[in-house]
Amino acid sequence: MELKGIHHVSAITANALDNYHFYTKVLGMRLVKKTVNQDDTSMYHLFYADEIGRPGTDLTFFEINRAGTTYRGNNSISLTSLRVQDDEALQYWVDRFDSHSVKHNGIEEQFGRKVIYFEDKERQRLALISDETNEGVESGIPWKQSVVPQKYGITGLGPVRITVPNLLVTEHILVDVLKFRQMGSYLVDNHHEVFVFSTGKGGTGAEIHVEIDIDAEKERPGKGSVHHLALRVTDRTELEQWREIISAERLPNSGIVDRYYFQSLYFRERNGILIELATDGPGFATDESIEHLGESLALPPFLENQREDIERNLVPLYTKKD
Template identity: 70%
Template sequence: MELKGIHHVSAITATAKDNFHFYTDILGMRLVKKTVNQDDPSMYHLFYADEIGRPGTDLTFFEITNAGHTYPGNNSISYTSLRVASDEALRFWEERLDEYDIVHDGMGEKFGRKVLPFQDHEGQRLVLVSDENNKGVNAGIPWEHSPVPKKYGITGLGPVRLTVPELATTERVLTDVLGFHHAGTYSNPEGETDMQVFETGEGGTGAEVHLEVRPELQKERPGRGSVHHVAFRVADYQELEKWQERITRERLPNSGLVDRYYFQSLYFREPNGILFELATDGPGFDTDEKIEHLGENIALPPFLEEKRNEIEANLHPLETAQKDR
């Protein structure tokens, strides 16, 4: 068994409408699924990705309308990376972020790659990372109808950073339980110790976790702009069953197998309290919608379909149909 890389990252927004505007009109990602939180259908769950929502390209958001401010800190997923094809693309993005008055730190370098850290309108901590010299998990393909030129478009998810008070327990779960291996270190100007890099599968930007140890920080208080969980890619359901056996054998409390309709999942928390998900690559987002119309209407898994009228009545209207096709 070997995890194939990052599957998706799920975060929190307070306003679906503003979130949709930022991630589609400004970042140029495609909304591939407009659905609801299956555990609480009163809130939207929006999936932004590449042209068809390939595994490893999904950045998702739960709309929690009363979500307060995030107070960053420990025991958290403290940034999410978005891949672009080249250093040239990063220069394009630096100009585009300036054009939209978006907070960013300017281009820099992490682990031998050019990066551009920035924040969305709610303080979501994001980093654009260049695949100029990347070798490893393949990227996705930007949507041809995106407002961003295809050669500069976002191609998927890059490394996630975990911030924890101590290294050993999280490192053990990543390596001994999940099969990641240590890939190197780089300087962390914000902390006293170097950033630790772990990778899985084919490696590269689509398969890395960066671990930051910050014992001096207080625990993060999540809210709008915080990350809820990170999911890692599993080939299929049969392999996911084996992962459940391993996670249970390690005495890590877990959700058991959960059918999310577009993929199957297993959730558990590592000892520093960060929520991990293992998710299958399929069946995919075209299970209930045609590729050309992904994300235009509210999609519900079969077990919620009979409650559609009630669910839609409790949601604020969100117009997502593509006007310029």
């Protein structure tokens, strides 16, 4: 039994409408699900992904209207990367970022791959990573109706970087418990070492990068921070087996939670990183057709009887014709 790669990353925004504009109109991702946080239905939960929301392509956001500034630091998920098909696509993105006044560092190299580090308006830490030389987990397929030409479009999630003060406790969870493989390391900022761990078929869609920073204070999250990362599990049967493994490690966990579009298990590793294990299915077409994903407020059946109250408390997010 082996985890298949990155499933999704969930972050925080203070403004759903601005967030929607950036990720669909600038980055060209598709809004595949407009729903609410199932644990707090007063806030949106927006899912951006490839053409149909394949597992491994979802970048999601919880809207917390009063979210303050993120004070960056340790014990955090510190970088989310997004895949593109080749180096040529990165040059397209340099030009696009410049035309949209997106802060970026130009094309650099990371672990033998070309990348562009950039930020959204809330200083969410992001990177585009080229799959020019990549082998491993298959990418998604960009949406044909995107504002970005399909050959340059974002194809899914790449490596997720976490920053911690102590490698050993995180390495134990990744290698001994979750069965990742250590693949090597590289430097960032000329002195912080980042260790690369891989699972499943490997490659950009199946890596966690662990940056070691022994000096930084613990991050204080807010808008522009990442809440958790999720890893892919085939189905409910495997998820139940992972629950036994996590419990045997004496890691406090949520037990299995039905998120309707997938089933999940949440736990924190001992450096405080919140990790979710999530099944590949049933997927986002469960309650909407593929042609109309994300156009209406979708609620799982157990929230449907609260629809009127939920919609009354949400600021309208117009997405169909804007």
